[in-house]
Amino acid sequence: MSWDLATPFVIDLRVSSEDIDGLGHANNAVYVTWLERCAWRHSQLLGLDLAEYRRLDRAMAVVRHEIDYLAAAYEDDELQLATWIIDWDQRLRMTRRFQLKRPRDGVTLLRAQTTFACIELSSGKPRRMPAEFLDGYGPALIGA
Numbered sequence: 001m002s003w004d005l006a007t008p009f010v011i012d013l014r015v016s017s018e019d020i021d022g023l024g025h026a027n028n029a030v031y032v033t034w035l036e037r038c039a040w041r042h043s044q045l046l047g048l049d050l051a052e053y054r055r056l057d058r059a060m061a062v063v064r065h066e067i068d069y070l071a072a073a074y075e076d077d078e079l080q081l082a083t084w085i086i087d088w089d090q091r092l093r094m095t096r097r098f099q100l101k102r103p104r105d106g107v108t109l110l111r112a113q114t115t116f117a118c119i120e121l122s123s124g125k126p127r128r129m130p131a132e133f134l135d136g137y138g139p140a141l142i143g144a
Contacts, residue, residue, distance in 0.1 A: 001080060001101060001103060001106075002106070003082050003099060003101075004097075004099050004108075004111070005084050005086075005097065005142060006142075007084075007142075008082030008083065008084055008099070009038070009041070009042040009045065009082065009083050009084070009140075010080050010081065010082045011037065011038050011041055011080070011081050012078065012079070012080055013034055013078070013079040013080070013081055013100075014076065014077070014078050014079070015073050015074060015075050015076060015077040015079065016075070017075055019073075019075070020074075020075050024074070025072035025073060025074055026072065026073040026074070026077075028067075028069060031067065031069070031100070031110055031112075032065065032067070034081055034100070035065070035067075035081070035083075035098055035112055035114060036062075037081075038081045038082075038083045038098065039083060039096055039114065042083050042140070043060070043136075043137075046136040046137060046139075046140055047132075047136050048132070048133065048136045048137070052132065053121065054121065056130050056132055056133075057120055057121050057122050058118055058119065058120060058121065058127060058129065058130055058133065059118070059119055059121050060094060060116040060117070060118055060119075060133075061116060061117055061118075061119045062114055062115070062116055063093075063115050063116065063117045064114065064115040065112060065113075065114050066112060066113045066114075067110060067111075067112040068110065068111045068112065069109070069110055070107075070108055070109055070110060070111065071102075071107050071108070071109045072109070073100075073102065073109055077102055077104075078102070078103065078104065079100055079101065079102055079103075079109070080100070080101050080102075080103055081098060081099070081100045081101075082098065082099045082100075082101070083096050083097065083098050084096065084097050084140075084142050085137060085140045085141045085142065086113075086141075086142050087141075088137065088141060090129065090134060090138075091118075091128050091129060092117055092118050092126055092127075092128065092129065093115060093116065093117055093118075094115075094116045094118075094137060095113060095114070095115050095116070096113070096114045096116070097111075097112070097113050098110070098111065098112040098113070098114070099111055100112075118133065
């Protein structure tokens, strides 16, 4: 599979009947769910799962999604969703990029970018990333 950037973290997806809207294709809101799933699985691989977030009283919360819907997905389509951490300030913000492809024809269905901010779970307020976030997310930064 040819991706926009090198060394992506990739998950496999299959479009289910529940993902289909009245127009006969995957509903746009489903794509947002897939972006979140991919980001979480990547975070888990990096050692930053929900239990660790709770232990640290910190989390990366979405502050902005930018999504370009390029082509439709249909029931039973097998897809691959890739993510990369492309930017972060090592204090508060981190940006992920995503690309969704259909392997059978190589078509890119979506490109997206999500900006996250580090928050303190107990208060919901922005807080500096703990050392564990720097250690976990840092090596995954493109070009790191």
